[in-house]
Amino acid sequence: MNLRHLRCFITVAEELHFGRAAERLHIEQSPLSRAIKKLESNVGARLFERTSRGVQLTWAGKVFIEDARRILLVIEQAKGNVRAAAAGFRGRLRIALSDGIAQARLTALLALCREEEPDIEIRLFEMPLSQQLKGLKNDLYDAGFTLFDGLKADVVAQPVWQDPIVVTIPSEASFACAQVRRTQGGAELSAGALQSRDVRGVRPATGTPAAFHRLPTSSRGTCLDH
Amino acid sequence: MNLRHLRCFITVAEELHFGRAAERLHIEQSPLSRAIKKLESNVGARLFERTSRGVQLTWAGKVFIEDARRILLVIEQAKGNVRAAAAGFRGRLRIALSDGIAQARLTALLALCREEEPDIEIRLFEMPLSQQLKGLKNDLYDAGFTLFDGLKADVVAQPVWQDPIVVTIPSEASFACAQVRRTQGGAELSAGALQSRDVRGVRPATGTPAAFHRLPTSSRGTCLDH
DNA sequence: CTAGCTTACGGTATTCGTAATTATT
DNA sequence: AATAATTACGAATACCGTAAGCTAG
Numbered sequence: 001m002n003l004r005h006l007r008c009f010i011t012v013a014e015e016l017h018f019g020r021a022a023e024r025l026h027i028e029q030s031p032l033s034r035a036i037k038k039l040e041s042n043v044g045a046r047l048f049e050r051t052s053r054g055v056q057l058t059w060a061g062k063v064f065i066e067d068a069r070r071i072l073l074v075i076e077q078a079k080g081n082v083r084a085a086a087a088g089f090r091g092r093l094r095i096a097l098s099d100g101i102a103q104a105r106l107t108a109l110l111a112l113c114r115e116e117e118p119d120i121e122i123r124l125f126e127m128p129l130s131q132q133l134k135g136l137k138n139d140l141y142d143a144g145f146t147l148f149d150g151l152k153a154d155v156v157a158q159p160v161w162q163d164p165i166v167v168t169i170p171s172e173a174s175f176a177c178a179q180v181r182r183t184q185g186g187a188e189l190s191a192g193a194l195q196s197r198d199v200r201g202v203r204p205a206t207g208t209p210a211a212f213h214r215l216p217t218s219s220r221g222t223c224l225d226h
Numbered sequence: 227m228n229l230r231h232l233r234c235f236i237t238v239a240e241e242l243h244f245g246r247a248a249e250r251l252h253i254e255q256s257p258l259s260r261a262i263k264k265l266e267s268n269v270g271a272r273l274f275e276r277t278s279r280g281v282q283l284t285w286a287g288k289v290f291i292e293d294a295r296r297i298l299l300v301i302e303q304a305k306g307n308v309r310a311a312a313a314g315f316r317g318r319l320r321i322a323l324s325d326g327i328a329q330a331r332l333t334a335l336l337a338l339c340r341e342e343e344p345d346i347e348i349r350l351f352e353m354p355l356s357q358q359l360k361g362l363k364n365d366l367y368d369a370g371f372t373l374f375d376g377l378k379a380d381v382v383a384q385p386v387w388q389d390p391i392v393v394t395i396p397s398e399a400s401f402a403c404a405q406v407r408r409t410q411g412g413a414e415l416s417a418g419a420l421q422s423r424d425v426r427g428v429r430p431a432t433g434t435p436a437a438f439h440r441l442p443t444s445s446r447g448t449c450l451d452h
Numbered sequence: 453c454t455a456g457c458t459t460a461c462g463g464t465a466t467t468c469g470t471a472a473t474t475a476t477t
Numbered sequence: 478a479a480t481a482a483t484t485a486c487g488a489a490t491a492c493c494g495t496a497a498g499c500t501a502g
């Protein structure tokens with residue numbers, strides 16, 4: 001199967017006429033007919049019912065055209081994603097967690113992130129602190145949470161909660177965690193009052209980050225501004 | 227862009243070595259290198275970082291490989307869909323299953339579905355919950371079963387069994403699990419029925435239900451009445 | 453006979469494999 | 478020197494366009 005086949009199929013399905021479809025595709029009838037035939041042979045099902053007066057979709061064709069459109073759509077999305085990624089935008093956050101982290105607060109924070117920006121993917125990885133630091137340097141993770149430990153390695157750490165939880169990030173990428181925000185084609189992690197430098201394409205937000213105001217009542221209002 | 231390019235890219239990304247990737251693809255290094263180059267040129271982003279000792283994915287490549295895999299997956303599903311449609315199925319349910327789901331009950335449920343709506347094709351996919359949620363959003367699956375986990379993402383979840391199993395479905399598609407019902411061009415699972423239905427009455431389907439051939443043989447014919 | 457899809461055939465473009473080239477350890 | 482990726486070039490394959498063939502009304 002080939003993407004060209006899919007485009008041919010979609011056009012023919014829309015026109016229900018090989019001649020007009022060929023015209024729209026800027027090819028002749030003959031290669032279009034062959035492409036459809038090859039596609040049918042490939043998927044193992046007849047897609048069109050060739051009658052004397054025109055062409056009609058079979059049931060299999062009706063089922064297939066939705067998928068065909070979706071395939072092309074997914075491909076276009078993928079192209080957009082990879083271009084955005086090449087431009088520096090990151091649509092996902094890989095967060096390393098130390099064992100024994102206060103799960104409740106993290107859960108609430110992540111629930112909030114997902115609720116506000118569901119398009120941003122957040123992945124959690126549990127590991128010891130040493131592995132966290134290594135992973136941060138090796139670009140295995142974007143940020144990490146750990147119990148404050150007097151971090152002296154080459155990472156930027158900021159306390160974020162009143163129980164001693166900190167954010168650890170690579171030193172050349174100085175930001176702290178407060179709010180995930182969607183940007184054009186990507187995601188950003190806004191640091192608010194803490195920092196404002198770039199993190200390899202993750203730009204600091206200009207707006208007012210108040211990520212924690214919707215956390216459970218006990219921790220509401222605590223955090224970044226103290 | 228070409229599907230061949232995607233397959234090449236995925237293999238190289240998995241091997242991180244052009245030679246081994248070429249071997250797996252049954253081609254030589256040379257056309258593989260050219261294919262990758264062409265793909266990079268097409269998507270407009272460098273996908274691999276060619277270092278002296280080996281190949282590494284760029285960030286854009288890391289983003290792209292997920293989409294590349296998804297594209298191929300969607301295509302495989304589409305092929306399955308059209309073949310099933312040609313075989314006479316008028317509806318389909320793609321159900322994502324978390325690992326560790328109670329297979330016996332699912333088997334019985336599917337037997338019931340098969341009995342009530344034999345024209346509806348049911349496909350099962352096993353994957354972790356995170357992938358389930360993503361797939362639901364991407365319309366890779368119609369519904370999912372998982373252990374209850376306090377799902378608060380943008381899905382509709384309904385407890386369906388007394389051991390904590392829930393159904394997760396996209397929020398805009400309003401149905402839950404228990405009974406399969408044919409709709410225009412598709413199928414839906416109606417909610418509530420299972421909760422009020424006496425599961426002891428459920429019998430395994432007689433004959434050879436096509437929907438079941440993907441389940442392990444060991445669970446075939448088992449039933450809900452424990 | 454006409455309309456419309458399909459098959460036959462020759463030319464162009466793409467891709468492959470072999471081999472030479474470059475680069476790094 | 479050796480390993481690994483990239484270009485160079487002839488051969489095989491795929492695709493297009495023109496033209497002829499088939500079928501229904």
